[in-house]
Amino acid sequence: MESTYTFSFLTARDMPELHQVFLEAFNDYFVPIQLTEEQFKTKLKRESIDPAFCVAAFEGSTIVGFILTGLGEFNGKPTAYNAGTGVLPDHRGHQLTRRMYAYLLPKLRESGVEQCLLEVIQENEPAIKSYQATGFSTTRALDCFRATKDELLLYGDEPEDVAILPVTRPDWNTYQHFWDVEPTWQNTAAAIRNTPDEKIILEARDASQELAGYIVFLPKNGAILQFAVTPDKRGRGIGKALLKQAMQQIIAPALLLINVDAAAVDFKTFLRRRHFNRFLGQYEMLMPLV
Incomplete structure (x- = not known):
């Protein structure tokens, strides 16, 4: 049976649960990312993540996908920064990233945000195609x-x-x-x-x-x-x-x-x-x- 998903913005109270979902979503990533609770809190502060602009996909009352959104300026323009998009393995293939952005973008526009920004691993072709379909285009390549x-x-x-x-x-x-x-x-x-x-x-x-x-x-x-x-x-x-x-x-x-x-x-x-x-x-x- 096809899952029914709902979407909602989060609050500061949701961040501990979101941390656990983050760990699960990125456990099998190209570069597995496992942040302690302290490191996750540091990420939220450093990247100016605002829970009220973080959107989550729910199956029932369970978070199964999310976009962490930081707000600030980039190259002189009000910007929403995607500090992490994650979807739990059992819920991939349902275009949740595009659907979460469809839910998020009206609020960003109403708030005066002029552009969305993100980084994606070069080998992650499914994510790149999803972001391109959403409206993103590549601005530069980055090396670590x-x-x-x-x-x-x-x-x-x-x-x-x-x-x-x-x-x-x-x-x-x-x-x-x-x-x-x-x-x-x-x-x-x-x-x-x-x-x-x-x-x-x-x-x-x-x-x-x-x-x-x-x-x-x-x-x-x-x-x-x-x-x-x-x-x-x-x-x-x-x-x-x-x-x-x-x-x-x-x-x-x-x-x-x-x-x-x-x-x-x-x-x-x-x-x-x-x-x-x-x-x-x-x-x-x-x-x-x-």
Whole structure:
């Protein structure tokens, strides 16, 4: 007998149940994702997830599918970010993703949201086709890199005229002038400010105290969220020195860079020379609502 599904928005009280559904839905994913309760709560905060805009598919009173929705700005436009779409294995094949978006989109438009954003693993063809059918199109390719501490190649002299020090007041406006590409949703300044995890920001300054580069990372899990050197000071060992200082303060056994724009060719070359390995590719997809 064909299942009958209903759809509804969630509340903060639903988040513990949704965590359990999340674990089950992503247990057999291309890259299995298993978050502890604390990690799930951190995800909700870091990615600006609003329960009132999270839609769930129900069979009876049981959640069998969901879209986690974060709200904020991306490239200057009010944006709804899909922080995770999950459907329990027994309920796949019923176009629940498209049906949940059909339920969600009117509320987003009424709330002034101008675009929807998400990332999807490049090999996940069923999900890509579903998102394309919903109205999404690919905006860029993304690469994910990892290196264990003992793999990192950071030998060589550090620049003598550069000091690397922690800062508590990051200068986001200046940092963005160092970028070759824009960060993805989870790595924006807003996401970094929102995350409850300990974060460390190191700046490199030359002898005249001019800012030459910076790195933002989470010492507990080794994630590097932003990392850049001003274009006119590259090739002098500043990036390597920043990375070395970060490695010494990271507790995790490996360093991660998630969702590096594939167009950042020079930066990816730098990472490979340091012995970072690409372990996953994603597509960023966007759907305009206006």
